[in-house]
Amino acid sequence: MIVRVLAIAAATLRESTRSAPVRLAALLLLLCVPVMAWLVGDGEDGRVWAARTFTVEGLRLVLPLAAAVGGAFVLRPAARAGWALLPARRGEWFAGAALAGLGMILLSTALFVSGAVVMAPGESARVVRPVRATGLVAAPGTATGAASPADRHWADPNKGQALTFAFVRPDTAQLAGEVEFELVWTQEAAPARGVPFDVYVLAPGSEAARVKAEARSLSRRRASFSAAMPAGDALHVQLVPNDPVLIVGVAEQGIFLDGGRVSPLPGILWLALLAVAAAALCMAVSLWFRSWSTAPTAALAGLLLLAALTLLPGIAPTGRMAADRRAAVESDKDAMQVLESAAAQLPELLPSAAFDAYLRGREVVPTPGEAARRGLIALALLPLGAVTFRRRQIAR
Amino acid sequence: MPAVEIRDIRKTFRDFLGRRRVHALDGLSFSVAAGEVYGLLGPNGSGKTTTFKIALGLLRPDAGSVSVLGHAPGTLAARRATGYLPEDSALLPFLTARESLRLHGALAGLSRAESRRKTDELLEKVGLKQAADRRVLGFSKGMQRRLGIAGVLIGDPQVFILDEPTSGLDPLGAVEMKHLIADLRKQGKAVLISSHLLGELENVCDRVAFLNQGRLISAGTLEELLREKETHELRVSPADPDAIMALEALAKERGLKVVRSKAPMRSLEAFYLSVLGKDQAK
Ligand SMILES: Nc1ncnc2c1ncn2[C@@H]1O[C@H](COP(=O)(O)OP(=O)(O)O)[C@@H](O)[C@H]1O
Ligand SMILES: [Mg+2]
Numbered sequence: 001m002i003v004r005v006l007a008i009a010a011a012t013l014r015e016s017t018r019s020a021p022v023r024l025a026a027l028l029l030l031l032c033v034p035v036m037a038w039l040v041g042d043g044e045d046g047r048v049w050a051a052r053t054f055t056v057e058g059l060r061l062v063l064p065l066a067a068a069v070g071g072a073f074v075l076r077p078a079a080r081a082g083w084a085l086l087p088a089r090r091g092e093w094f095a096g097a098a099l100a101g102l103g104m105i106l107l108s109t110a111l112f113v114s115g116a117v118v119m120a121p122g123e124s125a126r127v128v129r130p131v132r133a134t135g136l137v138a139a140p141g142t143a144t145g146a147a148s149p150a151d152r153h154w155a156d157p158n159k160g161q162a163l164t165f166a167f168v169r170p171d172t173a174q175l176a177g178e179v180e181f182e183l184v185w186t187q188e189a190a191p192a193r194g195v196p197f198d199v200y201v202l203a204p205g206s207e208a209a210r211v212k213a214e215a216r217s218l219s220r221r222r223a224s225f226s227a228a229m230p231a232g233d234a235l236h237v238q239l240v241p242n243d244p245v246l247i248v249g250v251a252e253q254g255i256f257l258d259g260g261r262v263s264p265l266p267g268i269l270w271l272a273l274l275a276v277a278a279a280a281l282c283m284a285v286s287l288w289f290r291s292w293s294t295a296p297t298a299a300l301a302g303l304l305l306l307a308a309l310t311l312l313p314g315i316a317p318t319g320r321m322a323a324d325r326r327a328a329v330e331s332d333k334d335a336m337q338v339l340e341s342a343a344a345q346l347p348e349l350l351p352s353a354a355f356d357a358y359l360r361g362r363e364v365v366p367t368p369g370e371a372a373r374r375g376l377i378a379l380a381l382l383p384l385g386a387v388t389f390r391r392r393q394i395a396r
Numbered sequence: 397m398p399a400v401e402i403r404d405i406r407k408t409f410r411d412f413l414g415r416r417r418v419h420a421l422d423g424l425s426f427s428v429a430a431g432e433v434y435g436l437l438g439p440n441g442s443g444k445t446t447t448f449k450i451a452l453g454l455l456r457p458d459a460g461s462v463s464v465l466g467h468a469p470g471t472l473a474a475r476r477a478t479g480y481l482p483e484d485s486a487l488l489p490f491l492t493a494r495e496s497l498r499l500h501g502a503l504a505g506l507s508r509a510e511s512r513r514k515t516d517e518l519l520e521k522v523g524l525k526q527a528a529d530r531r532v533l534g535f536s537k538g539m540q541r542r543l544g545i546a547g548v549l550i551g552d553p554q555v556f557i558l559d560e561p562t563s564g565l566d567p568l569g570a571v572e573m574k575h576l577i578a579d580l581r582k583q584g585k586a587v588l589i590s591s592h593l594l595g596e597l598e599n600v601c602d603r604v605a606f607l608n609q610g611r612l613i614s615a616g617t618l619e620e621l622l623r624e625k626e627t628h629e630l631r632v633s634p635a636d637p638d639a640i641m642a643l644e645a646l647a648k649e650r651g652l653k654v655v656r657s658k659a660p661m662r663s664l665e666a667f668y669l670s671v672l673g674k675d676q677a678k
Binding site: 003014016 | 454455456472475488489490491495499502503505531
């Protein structure tokens with residue numbers, strides 16, 4: 001059985017890599033990131049930014065979708081020619097086609113990533129190694145003691161509250177860092193400043209050494225800060241809300257200090273691994289649909305479901321964070337809001353945090369569990385598809 | 397035990413909503429013995445391909461039973477024992493002829509060396525040696541047919557199911573196919589072939605069955621079906637006109653009616669093969 005599956009996979013892989021459009025696509029994949037970065041990027045930093053963007057979007061959007069489409073068609077030669085090659089069972093054709101599909105995913109990822117890696121070695125392409133907080137020193141808004149690092153803590157300016165995070169001193173000359181925050185409006189009023197809080201750096205124990213850091217708004221919910229590095233092994237960063245209408249929420253995971261620059265390559269490889277697992281899952285889903293019917297309509301139905309799964313969390317007008325905030329502030333929701341938060345709760349095809357981190361020039365934290373989970377689901381779907389495909393009558 | 401036994405099978409194709417649409421087979425029975433060539437004849441849509449697919453286990457009959465060398469169709473034992481040439485050759489277009497045959501060899505469980513040896517041998521046998529490393533995509537229908545039959549032969553099955561094996565073949569190819577089928581019969585294989593062209597089956601089949609709308613309308617050996625009991629043909633040589641006149645006169649004297657008396661024509665096929673032979677000898 002294994003011999004036959006391998007023979008079929010090898011033949012199908014050969015078959016799929018030989019057509020002219022596929023060869024052209026391979027070339028495009030290889031050149032995609034360098035060429036786009038060169039075209040779109042303005043200056044060294046611009047090119048780095050463009051290369052990161054294209055790498056991330058290629059891996060997290062294009063690859064899974066292409067795998068879904070490919071999965072719908074990869075079975076086509078097997079379905080049309082395969083059942084007739086007698087000694088092999090149709091389940092074996094299914095498995096062989098799936099294996100070939102996986103081969104295609106690996107090949108195209110390798111090509112695409114090679115292009116991305118070419119753009120990575122420069123000094124400016126290096127990514128920041130984040131130094132996370134070791135703990136929260138004072139948390140006025142914490143509800144219970146069992147708060148996880150992902151839980152947000154809230155500070156209300158009208159009650160004089162502040163959030164203080166403890167850090168181990170990073171090994172850099174200048175202190176720099178980033179905060180991701182959430183806001184709750186307490187009145188109908190526009191925010192007064194770009195960054196709704198002041199950032200102070202303290203040497204623990206001595207209130208005298210409290211230094212105000214320079215804070216800059218990066219985007220709607222992100223700010224960066226910098227200050228002279230204080231003496232001592234430990235330091236605290238304190239966020240003090242400064243806009244009376246805005247309550248500020250920050251999670252322990254939402255703040256970090258710049259811990260020096262490292263090579264982006266391991267991060268890119270992790271992202272590629274995650275993307276391969278997600279693409280395998282997409283392919284498995286569409287192969288499974290295809291095992292019910294070789295008709296294009298069925299394949300299309302599979303694609304629609306998949307697109308829904310892939311894109312809905314992204315399309316949903318409010319993200320998970322916003323849904324949390326709303327839940328914290330409002331108790332009754334209308335139907336649309338319920339639907340929105342349901343969409344935001346759908347399992348994500350890919351863990352967006354890893355991709356966002358790289359997009360923002362941060363080191364990617366390896367999450368082997370995330371990749372393994374998706375890969376295992378894909379693997380579990382295949383026997384199901386093989387059984388359906390075997391049971392099916394193929395009249396034409 | 398017959399090589400293929402088909403008993404009272406019925407098959408109705410349903411549409412998407414499960415409504416009965418086409419009664420493709422309506423109580424069909426026949427059996428094929430080892431060393432026998434059995435022909436299914438019938439117009440397009442009479443159910444020949446459907447019968448084959450049921451015998452292969454690709455379709456399930458609504459009623460009736462099928463066995464291939466005593467095994468249920470579709471089981472591994474039955475599949476191993478069967479070689480199938482589908483109506484549309486079913487090849488992977490981007491593989492070369494050689495790679496296609498290697499795939500067939502691997503699926504049939506041959507070792508690498510054996511598969512390589514048999515591939516070369518069969519490419520020679522079906523006349524595709526020149527095209528061995530060309531992609532199937534560019535093959536004519538007849539070449540695809542030849543490659544298809546080579547793929548069937550590589551596993552050396554006991555039962556051959558060939559769906560319109562001569563369609564698309566040139567006359568020489570058709571004759572070669574007939575020789576090949578005769579060879580298979582000599583080796584004691586059971587061969588089940590179909591065609592909608594009556595002339596094609598005439599010289600190769602031991603028995604034929606006529607299908608129409610999924611029913612067997614007539615079946616038997618060629619001898620039984622085709623023998624004209626009322627007339628007799630006599631061929632003489634040389635064609636001496638005086639002697640022939642005398643023979644005709646004698647026949648009339650004995651009370652026989654001379655139905656036809658003329659110089660026989662060679663068939664176009666025989667003529668084509670003879671000129672082709674001369675041309676290739678040059
Ligand atoms: N998958 C199918 N769905 C519906 N009808 C079919 C299907 N396959 C075959 N048929 C019908 O069954 C009948 C027999 O077809 P087939 O066995 O292919 O005929 P033949 O091979 O003798 O030309 C035809 O009327 C055909 O239209
Ligand atoms: Mg047919």
